[in-house]
Amino acid sequence: MTATRSPRSPGGRWTDRLLAEGRDPDPRFTLANERTFLAWIRTALALVAGGVGVALAGDLVDTPLRHVLAIGFSAAGALLAALAFRRWLRTERALRRDEPLPPPALAPLMSYGLAVAAVALVVALLLTR
Amino acid sequence: MTAPPLWDRGAQPERTALAWSRTTLALLVVGLLCVRLAPSDLGAGAAAAVVCGAAALQLRRTGRSLRRRGDRLPRGRRIADAESVLLATGLTILLAVAGILLAV
Numbered sequence: 001m002t003a004t005r006s007p008r009s010p011g012g013r014w015t016d017r018l019l020a021e022g023r024d025p026d027p028r029f030t031l032a033n034e035r036t037f038l039a040w041i042r043t044a045l046a047l048v049a050g051g052v053g054v055a056l057a058g059d060l061v062d063t064p065l066r067h068v069l070a071i072g073f074s075a076a077g078a079l080l081a082a083l084a085f086r087r088w089l090r091t092e093r094a095l096r097r098d099e100p101l102p103p104p105a106l107a108p109l110m111s112y113g114l115a116v117a118a119v120a121l122v123v124a125l126l127l128t129r
Numbered sequence: 130m131t132a133p134p135l136w137d138r139g140a141q142p143e144r145t146a147l148a149w150s151r152t153t154l155a156l157l158v159v160g161l162l163c164v165r166l167a168p169s170d171l172g173a174g175a176a177a178a179v180v181c182g183a184a185a186l187q188l189r190r191t192g193r194s195l196r197r198r199g200d201r202l203p204r205g206r207r208i209a210d211a212e213s214v215l216l217a218t219g220l221t222i223l224l225a226v227a228g229i230l231l232a233v
Contacts, residue, residue, distance in 0.1 A: 015211040024207050031141040034214065038148040041217050045155040048225045052162040055232040070232035078225035085218040092209060 018089060022096025033091045040084035040106065047077035054121075065124045072120075076113060080106075142198045149191040152217060157184045159224050166231040176227070183220050190216070 024030075051073030054066060061069065083106055090102045160180030167173035190213050198208050 012212050014215060015207070015209050018211045019209055024205075024209075027202055027208050028137065028139065028141050030209050031145045034210070035145050035148045037214055038145075038152045038217070041221055042152050042155045044221050045152070045159045045224070048221070048228050049155075049159045049162055051225075051228045051232065052159065052166055055166060055228070056162070067232060071229050074225045074228035074232065077228070078222045081218050081221035081225065085214060088214055089211075092211075 019092055019096060021093065022098070025095040025098075029095050030092065033088060033095065036091075037084055037088035040087070041081060043110070044077045044080040044084060047080060048074050050117075051075075051077065060128060061124045062128050065127065069117075069120060069124060073117065076117070080110070137202075142195055142202065145198075146191050146195040149187070149194070149213075153184050153187045153191065156180075156187065156217075156220060156224070159228075160184070163224060163227045163231060166228075168231075187213075187216065187220070 051070045054061065054073060055070035057066070087102065087106060093099075094101050157180065160183070161177070164173050164176045164180065167176050194210055194213060201208055
């Protein structure tokens with residue numbers, strides 16, 4: 001595209017822009033952070049799959065509730081993906097500045113959210129019967 | 130092409146690439162579920178094309194990233210890849226939005 005194909009980083013311009021401050025940390029930490037992000041993304045994808053699955057489960061759950069559940073699951077997946085990116089960025093920046101890592105706020109949120117969603121799904125299934 | 134020299138015994142670059150592959154597989158599965166929800170044949174075809182294209186792009190990035198990292202790690206150069214992370218986030222949000230739109 002442009003003549004300045006920077007050989008500086010595999011992530012290109014965005015990496016340089018988002019991670020300008022600090023020094024490069026131990027690469028193993030960067031890789032671990034990336035894998036953690038990917039695990040969260042897979043979780044988000046599983047939530048979206050749950051939403052689409054509920055939307056496809058025509059006979060199991062009645063209409064208004066089915067829509068609400070399907071949209072809720074998919075929206076939770078989108079939110080989780082955004083939060084996963086935020087967490088990746090904050091962790092990477094903390095690593096670069098040699099600061100304490102951000103607190104793991106995502107995991108408890110996820111547990112409570114899933115518990116509520118599971119109860120809602122059971123209630124929905126029972127109401128349909 | 131010869132394999133790059135082993136950089137660390139934890140095989141972290143390889144595990145990271147495998148994590149990317151797993152994520153791409155999950156993306157494919159969810160994407161094809163969305164295709165199943167599409168209201169028309171045309172919509173389904175378009176959705177399938179987008180999903181497969183995105184998965185192919187991510188797989189290519191994964192392979193390239195692994196090779197580049199094998200090259201850069203022994204030299205102590207930067208390996209963070211914000212663009213791939215942004216792409217994965219964007220694709221997941223796109224699928225979620227598609228799921229929401231198709232559910233109604």
